[in-house]
Amino acid sequence: MNITLQKSQIANRQSKVTITGSKSESNRLLLLQALYPTIHLKNVSNSDDSCLMTNALKSTSEVVDIHHAGTAMRFLTAYFSIQEGREVTLTGSKRMKERPIQILVEALKELGAEIIYVENEGYPPIKIIGKKLTKNKVSLQANVSSQYISALLLIASKLENGIELTLEGEITSVPYIKMTLSLLDEIGVESSFVGNTITVKPNTQHPIPKTLTVESDWSSASYYFSIAALCEVGTEITLSSYKENSLQGDSVLVDIYKSFGVKTTFENNSITLVKSEMVATESIIEFDLANAPDIAQTIAVTSFALGLACNLTGLHTLKIKETDRLVALKTEIEKLGGQVQITDKSLHLSVSNGIKELVPISTYNDHRMAMAFAPLALKTPIVIEDSEVVSKSYPTFWDDLESIGFKITK
Known part of the structure; x- marks a missing residue:
């Protein structure tokens, strides 16, 4: 109209x-809530992107369509990679199928993930076969999208050995990376960001029940x-x-x-x-x-x-x-x-x-x-x-x- x-x-x-x-905070916390259900959230964004993120995390379908939601595409690619025994095809709008995902997919594969391109190499839709990831060292080109970095950090504490992420080149959108690490800290996940290396320790324990209010x-x-x-x-x-x-x-x-x-x-x-x-x-x-x-x-x-x-x-x-x-x-x-x-x-x-x-x-x-x-x-x-x-x-x-x-x- x-x-x-x-x-x-x-x-x-x-x-x-x-x-x-905030859409940015909401989508990060929604994923963390899915990993750690003792987290409760207030003032979650009412945006389409956050609604799509919420629905995707609750979905039991074999195909998840996130339409135009770029953040959801990146974060869910990482999330579904560690859902052991589940197969999901992640897709989106025509424009989403033109937006690159290869840098994140290759990083997840370095950690042991199983991801297959359904149509065009390097782009959604992708088929993800969830499995346990035991490798913990990965390198990532850092000057494309900080969402690739945050996607890995958000699931890192659920990997058996955590993650040691080396960022190559000039880092883009540092505040968004620091936002992700700060939210991990709020729920009790230990991390460090020194030079071009980010380390997140594994955490097998559910955090103490707490309510977080989204700015x-x-x-x-x-x-x-x-x-x-x-x-x-x-x-x-x-x-x-x-x-x-x-x-x-x-x-x-x-x-x-x-x-x-x-x-x-x-x-x-x-x-x-x-x-x-x-x-x-x-x-x-x-x-x-x-x-x-x-x-x-x-x-x-x-x-x-x-x-x-x-x-x-x-x-x-x-x-x-x-x-x-x-x-x-x-x-x-x-x-x-x-x-x-x-x-x-x-x-x-x-x-x-x-x-x-x-x-x-x-x-x-x-x-x-x-x-x-x-x-x-x-x-x-x-x-x-x-x-x-x-x-x-x-x-x-x-x-x-x-x-x-x-x-x-x-």
């Missing part, structure tokens, strides 16, 4: 929004940082529930959006975003997003909306997401009147001279494309195609925008 966002303004200069649990999603918060940046000075938006010492890599938004005149304060597990100053149009926004690539689209659109030049690097993982996000960003921003140059790992936005009205934004089955472009409605009317795609990570996104003053026609 296409929707039209009329030119809008924030209705209340002190708006409040509650955002559900709200910082990636989802990014769209409100963008909205605050496009508002008048003095506008406030409060979001809950967030921690100042967050495990999520996208919490760098707090520092990044200072460049757009947005000040963030923490109080009572909430953050308040305040548009504190205007930004000079001669400013050039420059960030290396290797540790937080999921917020690249939001930052690029914010820069475009404010008429700022923008250089974003560290984006090599964006080409294997729900779509090739670099190509998609270039295409859609240029439709709106911007000028964008991309390489295989960077995006360069020139200063724009205005934004075209009522341009239909294609979303490419990518939730972040829809949500990143939505704040532009504070500057001009726009059309978002296939708006339901936001359910992948943030099902109530459009309702929450309406609650703070956005005018949406369906």
Whole structure:
């Protein structure tokens, strides 16, 4: 369904929004809960991806379809590899069958896993024959996707001898790896991360029953940082529930959006975003997003909306997401009147001279494309195609925008 966002303004200069649990934390904890049933979870993400993860972990079917859920594909590949005596074919959408899985599969095979490609070598669908894995040393190319690394770490404590994982090359998205290790620590699994080697000790004991509360999603918060940046000075938006010492890599938004005149304060597990100053149009926004690539689209659109030049690097993982996000960003921003140059790992936005009205934004089955472009409605009317795609990570996104003053026609 296409929707039209009329030119809008924030209705209340002190708006409040509650955002559900982090998809990244939720999917890690859901897998750990499946391995250690004494864990109980609160504030689990209501995203499509987390619902698909939940259903897949409970499924007894021989075929598990995770649709567009890339995190689920990686984590479940590792999970089903250690389910002794069970055979599962893991598949997904047409786009999922184009997203590489070979690096993770080869690492699991090094540990003794049995995995067969059903269609194309190196890509889903894959048939997994679960078995006991006794080998514990494995090397992994570290500059492609941290989800491959986390997938191995999440099952490591259930391997007979744990795991000693050597990372080769520059490590991508280190905060997400540290998130995984921190969650392992919370349930009593011992690990170490020294240099390029991660060690996780085996754990045959169920942890003491405990309840873990998932922090709200910082990636989802990014769209409100963008909205605050496009508002008048003095506008406030409060979001809950967030921690100042967050495990999520996208919490760098707090520092990044200072460049757009947005000040963030923490109080009572909430953050308040305040548009504190205007930004000079001669400013050039420059960030290396290797540790937080999921917020690249939001930052690029914010820069475009404010008429700022923008250089974003560290984006090599964006080409294997729900779509090739670099190509998609270039295409859609240029439709709106911007000028964008991309390489295989960077995006360069020139200063724009205005934004075209009522341009239909294609979303490419990518939730972040829809949500990143939505704040532009504070500057001009726009059309978002296939708006339901936001359910992948943030099902109530459009309702929450309406609650703070956005005018949406369906």
